[in-house]
Amino acid sequence: MNGPLLYLPLIPLLPFLGFLLNGLLGRRLPKALVSFIALVAPCASFILVAHIALLVWSGSLALPFYEQGAPSWISVGAVHVDFGSVIDQLSLVMLLIVTGVGFLIHLYSVGYMHDEPGYWRYFAYLNLFLFFMTVLVQAGNILLMFVGWEGVGLASYLLIGFWYHKTSAADAGKKAFIVNRIGDFGFLIGIFLILANFGTLTFSEVAAKLAANPAWTGGILTAIALCLLVGATGKSAQLPLYVWLPDAMEGPTPVSALIHAATMVTAGVYMIARTHFIFDRSPFALTVVAIVGAATAFFAATIGLVQNDIKRVLAYSTVSQLGYMFLGCGVAAYSAAIFHLMTHAFFKALLFLAAGSVIHAMGGEQDMRKMGGLRKHLPITFWTMTAAVFAIGGFFPFAGFFSKDAILYAAFVQSDTGKIFWFVGLVTALLTSLYMFRLWYMTFFGESRSPDAHPHESPWSMRAPLIILGALSVCGGWIGAGRFGAFLAPAVGSRAVEAGSSQLELGLSVLAVAVAALGWYIAHRLYIQHPERPARLAAALPTGYKLLLNKYYVDEIYSYLIVKPVLAFSKFFLEWVVDFAVLTGLAWLLGGIATLIGAILQRWQSGNLRSYAAWLALGAAAILLFFLLPYTLGASGIDLWVRGR
Amino acid sequence: MNPAYSNLLQHDVPLSWYLLLSAALFSLGVVGFLIKRNLITVFMSIELMLNGVNLSFVAFAHQWHAVKGQIFVFFVMMVAAAEAAVGLAIIIAVFRARATLAVDRIDLMKL
Numbered sequence: 001m002n003g004p005l006l007y008l009p010l011i012p013l014l015p016f017l018g019f020l021l022n023g024l025l026g027r028r029l030p031k032a033l034v035s036f037i038a039l040v041a042p043c044a045s046f047i048l049v050a051h052i053a054l055l056v057w058s059g060s061l062a063l064p065f066y067e068q069g070a071p072s073w074i075s076v077g078a079v080h081v082d083f084g085s086v087i088d089q090l091s092l093v094m095l096l097i098v099t100g101v102g103f104l105i106h107l108y109s110v111g112y113m114h115d116e117p118g119y120w121r122y123f124a125y126l127n128l129f130l131f132f133m134t135v136l137v138q139a140g141n142i143l144l145m146f147v148g149w150e151g152v153g154l155a156s157y158l159l160i161g162f163w164y165h166k167t168s169a170a171d172a173g174k175k176a177f178i179v180n181r182i183g184d185f186g187f188l189i190g191i192f193l194i195l196a197n198f199g200t201l202t203f204s205e206v207a208a209k210l211a212a213n214p215a216w217t218g219g220i221l222t223a224i225a226l227c228l229l230v231g232a233t234g235k236s237a238q239l240p241l242y243v244w245l246p247d248a249m250e251g252p253t254p255v256s257a258l259i260h261a262a263t264m265v266t267a268g269v270y271m272i273a274r275t276h277f278i279f280d281r282s283p284f285a286l287t288v289v290a291i292v293g294a295a296t297a298f299f300a301a302t303i304g305l306v307q308n309d310i311k312r313v314l315a316y317s318t319v320s321q322l323g324y325m326f327l328g329c330g331v332a333a334y335s336a337a338i339f340h341l342m343t344h345a346f347f348k349a350l351l352f353l354a355a356g357s358v359i360h361a362m363g364g365e366q367d368m369r370k371m372g373g374l375r376k377h378l379p380i381t382f383w384t385m386t387a388a389v390f391a392i393g394g395f396f397p398f399a400g401f402f403s404k405d406a407i408l409y410a411a412f413v414q415s416d417t418g419k420i421f422w423f424v425g426l427v428t429a430l431l432t433s434l435y436m437f438r439l440w441y442m443t444f445f446g447e448s449r450s451p452d453a454h455p456h457e458s459p460w461s462m463r464a465p466l467i468i469l470g471a472l473s474v475c476g477g478w479i480g481a482g483r484f485g486a487f488l489a490p491a492v493g494s495r496a497v498e499a500g501s502s503q504l505e506l507g508l509s510v511l512a513v514a515v516a517a518l519g520w521y522i523a524h525r526l527y528i529q530h531p532e533r534p535a536r537l538a539a540a541l542p543t544g545y546k547l548l549l550n551k552y553y554v555d556e557i558y559s560y561l562i563v564k565p566v567l568a569f570s571k572f573f574l575e576w577v578v579d580f581a582v583l584t585g586l587a588w589l590l591g592g593i594a595t596l597i598g599a600i601l602q603r604w605q606s607g608n609l610r611s612y613a614a615w616l617a618l619g620a621a622a623i624l625l626f627f628l629l630p631y632t633l634g635a636s637g638i639d640l641w642v643r644g645r
Numbered sequence: 646m647n648p649a650y651s652n653l654l655q656h657d658v659p660l661s662w663y664l665l666l667s668a669a670l671f672s673l674g675v676v677g678f679l680i681k682r683n684l685i686t687v688f689m690s691i692e693l694m695l696n697g698v699n700l701s702f703v704a705f706a707h708q709w710h711a712v713k714g715q716i717f718v719f720f721v722m723m724v725a726a727a728e729a730a731v732g733l734a735i736i737i738a739v740f741r742a743r744a745t746l747a748v749d750r751i752d753l754m755k756l
Binding site for chain 1: 675678679680687748749751752753754
């Protein structure tokens with residue numbers, strides 16, 4: 001170790017220890033101890049990360065920090081892969097988000113999951129997730145990152161299907177896992193290509209090789225970038241692989257907040273930022289990233305407009321906001337994308353937790369049409385949710401304003417095509433504001449639409465995270481995109497802050513806020529002043545409404561184009577031809593041959609003592625004959641035998 | 646050994662006679678083993694075979710003036726005695742379990 005002692009391995013290992021304790025012994029431990037173990041692990045990790053952050057802030061730790069003497073993992077020929085960690089500005093910010101928000105959501109879960117029979121199992125999975133996520137974030141090479149990447153997928157699968165006795169939850173878990181496999185396939189190909197072309201998997205070495213060869217652009221780098229993008233679209237729920245995320249809402253709500261909003265789904269953005277040196281060399285791949293991001297942002301926002309399940313609205317909102325982050329990456333404004341990742345982690349986690357609080361209060365009801373008027377019953381939930389709604393809507397001075405603006409501004413100044421992305425982003429901002437205020441109004445305002453519900457405010461362990469995240473949603477963006485970008489610049493470069501005047505930026509900001517206010521106004525008109533209008537609007541545009549309500553029939557299209565053909569292929573070819581005809585037939589054939597031979601050989605083993613003795617005697621006689629009889633011919637049997645050869 | 650007997654053996658009865666007798670005893674044992682149904686008779690046939698072999702051992706030992714063959718015979722006799730004890734015990738156990746000693750009906754390992 002050449003630097004200060006940072007206890008880097010402990011950051012992932014503490015949650016892993018929590019997972020082992022709770023996973024192996026949790027069934028027998030009292031509930032209070034399970035909660036204690038589950039809370040201490042992420043809290044300790046957060047303290048370790050905060051300690052590093054303080055060291056960096058005070059200037060006594062120079063970034064990037066590479067762990068020296070990390071244990072070797074794979075050493076084959078010229079390829080060496082170790083368990084090394086890297087702490088730079090990027091992973092530090094991400095670690096702070098993961099462990100900080102992670103701890104808050106653990107705390108919230110203590111209240112939310114209190115009456116759950118699988119309490120210990122839930123916290124074991126949650127700690128396992130934190131272990132893999134921190135491995136992913138602080139991995140010093142792409143293969144170790146992939147380990148974390150797969151691990152968070154596993155934890156996500158386990159937690160989506162937490163209520164595995166519900167078919168829909170079990171199916172949603174499988175869907176998430178399988179869709180992610182497609183993305184991971186691309187990611188793996190990308191890793192292989194990096195290994196084949198750079199001969200190393202360590203981020204810093206790949207970056208150094210690229211820096212030493214400024215002429216390398218396009219070509220194989222484009223291929224690598226696109227493969228990595230495929231991986232990122234799977235994990236971060238972008239077109240065309242976003243379909244698993246809305247279904248993932250089958251999991252417990254804190255899980256949706258932690259894994260499917262704040263941290264895991266942003267891993268794709270993090271990965272692109274981490275490998276930005278590859279993307280930077282391929283303008284084409286960057287354009288593809290931006291197109292995917294912009295298209296996803298708009299596409300998901302339109303679906304979010306008409307969903308009635310409160311968690312589904314938030315799920316499509318997450319997909320849409322992730323689209324923003326991809327858009328940011330696509331215009332090489334990585335710091336803006338990470339900035340938005342951070343603020344999004346705050347306000348989207350808060351939105352989910354507040355939604356969970358609402359669902360908790362309503363006794364498990366998720367349909368917004370049956371809510372309403374909850375403002376009076378759930379004041380803390382209401383006020384924190386309001387902060388989050390304004391933050392995601394992009395109102396000054398809430399967190400989302402700064403980060404969204406940074407992305408839109410970066411898109412605007414990038415190039416002429418960037419202006420198209422900017423425009424799509426602006427329209428999406430309008431839609432975002434519209435569907436978020438729709439949710440806000442439908443849930444908290446008006447009259448209660450289910451009179452027999454008796455909503456109650458949640459316990460303190462649920463309220464405290466709401467309040468902390470609420471504060472972060474308000475002031476999490478005050479650091480400003482400029483300063484944040486300057487901090488991140490050593491790790492991800494700083495193309496976003498060049499060019500453009502501050503007047504232009506101010507104008508764009510005002511425009512964005514005006515658009516958001518317009519969305520608020522429309523929502524107010526539709527859901528407060530004229531509550532009958534949305535239904536009339538839907539009736540006036542039946543085709544469009546049905547298209548949106550059924551999410552553009554994407555699930556159905558995938559079902560007919562991919563799932564059903566694969567199932568049919570499995571059924572007819574794999575099951576009947578390969579499995580039944582070939583494998584079963586082969587097994588029967590082999591079994592038949594064995595039985596036949598056995599039936600013949602069985603006769604020797606009759607159990608009849610005298611037949612054994614007869615064989616013995618015959619054998620002895622034959623051997624004697626073999627050795628002795630040839631004496632009469634002048635040579636022994638052995639001589640004849642040897643000569644015969 | 647008395648030299649008179651030694652001469653008698655050596656000169657008057659050729660080795661081949663002993664071997665023929667030994668072979669006859671052994672073959673009788675084998676045939677008895679194969680054709681007799683009663684387990685005790687089968688057992689006695691084994692003793693017959695052993696003694697046939699013992700005879701050839703002694704004859705050869707005398708022929709070549711080698712004491713090893715005679716010592717070996719004592720070993721065989723000792724093993725045969727042990728075998729008789731164990732074998733008879735097994736026969737009694739089998740009879741208790743099956744109420745028969747016909748070898749062709751004792752053809753299953755399990756009861």
